[in-house]
Amino acid sequence: MKTLYSILYVTLNTTLNERVSIGVLMSNGFEHYFKYSHEKLTAFKNILDSERYNVVKNYLKSLEREIGFNLEDSNQLFRKRELRNDWINEGYITYLAKYSNNIIQFSTPKYIDIDLNSDNFKRVFEKYIFKYAEETDEIIEFNVHSKVKQDLFPKIESRVNIEMTLTSNDFENLFAPIDIDFIGINGIPVAGQTIDFEKKHYYLENDVTRFVSLTKAIELEGNNKGKYYVLGREPQKNVDKNYLLWEHIRDSDFLEFVDIDEVGIVEEYIEKHNVRPYFD
Numbered sequence: 572m573k574t575l576y577s578i579l580y581v582t583l584n585t586t587l588n589e590r591v592s593i594g595v596l597m598s599n600g601f602e603h604y605f606k607y608s609h610e611k612l613t614a615f616k617n618i619l620d621s622e623r624y625n626v627v628k629n630y631l632k633s634l635e636r637e638i639g640f641n642l643e644d645s646n647q648l649f650r651k652r653e654l655r656n657d658w659i660n661e662g663y664i665t666y667l668a669k670y671s672n673n674i675i676q677f678s679t680p681k682y683i684d685i686d687l688n689s690d691n692f693k694r695v696f697e698k699y700i701f702k703y704a705e706e707t708d709e710i711i712e713f714n715v716h717s718k719v720k721q722d723l724f725p726k727i728e729s730r731v732n733i734e735m736t737l738t739s740n741d742f743e744n745l746f747a748p749i750d751i752d753f754i755g756i757n758g759i760p761v762a763g764q765t766i767d768f769e770k771k772h773y774y775l776e777n778d779v780t781r782f783v784s785l786t787k788a789i790e791l792e793g794n795n796k797g798k799y800y801v802l803g804r805e806p807q808k809n810v811d812k813n814y815l816l817w818e819h820i821r822d823s824d825f826l827e828f829v830d831i832d833e834v835g836i837v838e839e840y841i842e843k844h845n846v847r848p849y850f851d
Contacts, residue, residue: 574599574687577664578678578699579607581615581627590676591615592700594631596638598659599687605638606692607631608701613832623674630675632805715831716765719752719802723834727841731755732848737785741850745788749781752802755846760789760797762849763837768806768817775813779820786825800837801828 579594593615594607612631616624638659664680671677685691724733731753738748754762764782768775779801786799801820806813821828829836840846 573682573684574691575661575664575680575682576695577668577680579631580676580678581611581619582674582676583618593627593675594634595692595696595700596634596659596664596677597687597692597695600660602687603638603659604687604689604692605634606696606700607634609832611701616833616835626674630673715767715803716752718831719765719834722831723802723837724753726838727753730841730846730848731761732850735850742785742788742792744791745785747781747784749785751782751785754789754849755841756849757844757846759795760793760849761799761841761844761846762786762789762797763800763802765802765831768803768813770813772812772816775816779816783826798840799826801826802831802834802837803828804831 574597576595576597578592579596580590581593583589583591591611593611594605597604612628615627619627661680664677667677668679683695727733732755733753734750735754736748736750737745737754739745752763752765754760762785764778766775766778766782770778782799782801786797789797803817806817808814817828820826
């Protein structure tokens with residue numbers, strides 16, 4: 572059976588036609604496979620300005636949501652068995668390749684005489700995009716807090732208080748002790764908490780409620796609105812309540828959600844605004 576494929580590129584310089592492959596889409600007309608390189612996307616953060624980077628990131632994530640369901644982790648292989656994405660065809664992808672001037676571009680679709688399956692998809696991905704990240708026990712046992720502790724804490728520990736247990740001795744309106752990842756101040760309070768959105772909903776809801784209670788206690792102390800980060804990873808859509816809670820936080824004007832692979836956003840804010848430890 573012939574399989575159609577198209578390479579997705581990120582345009583770095585339009586004038587010089589500089590572009591880098593970021594993902595691949597394959598289809599046999601009934602199944603669609605899509606994957607992008609999370610490693611390359613992370614590298615682009617140091618190359619593209621923040622607006623262009625966010626366009627790339629959001630577009631790739633929208634393809635994830637539209638094309639299929641998750642087989643591994645949030646940036647691994649996606650496939651779809653029902654032909655609901657009728658735009659995935661030779662004619663329309665050819666149109667995108669010719670006429671799209673976006674920062675993300677599709678290559679002209681080509682056919683290869685192979686069956687569409689996970690092994691063949693992996694071979695195409697590694698040929699055109701990047702090394703294919705296999706699912707391992709380490710990924711299965713992935714801990715969001717450990718990653719934040721490793722990637723973020725060493726870069727901000729001189730500017731904030733790290734991993735503190737706060738009580739009513741610290742904030743009068745805090746009615747129960749809470750462990751906080753970091754807290755600082757720069758005229759307004761700045762705090763962040765890592766939250767695992769894959770937890771059972773009861774425990775997840777409790778974690779979020781406790782953090783929100785802390786932010787209210789902080790603001791009652793000084794009557795200043797603060798900058799509050801929730802660090803985590805988008806949960807699986809099949810965990811409906813968790814996903815809905817994540818969406819509320821992501822769209823909130825009160826809390827700012829930051830993916831744990833993009834903690835540089837927090838580091839940049841803390842440095843740019845000269846944040847200092849909240850407690851001596």
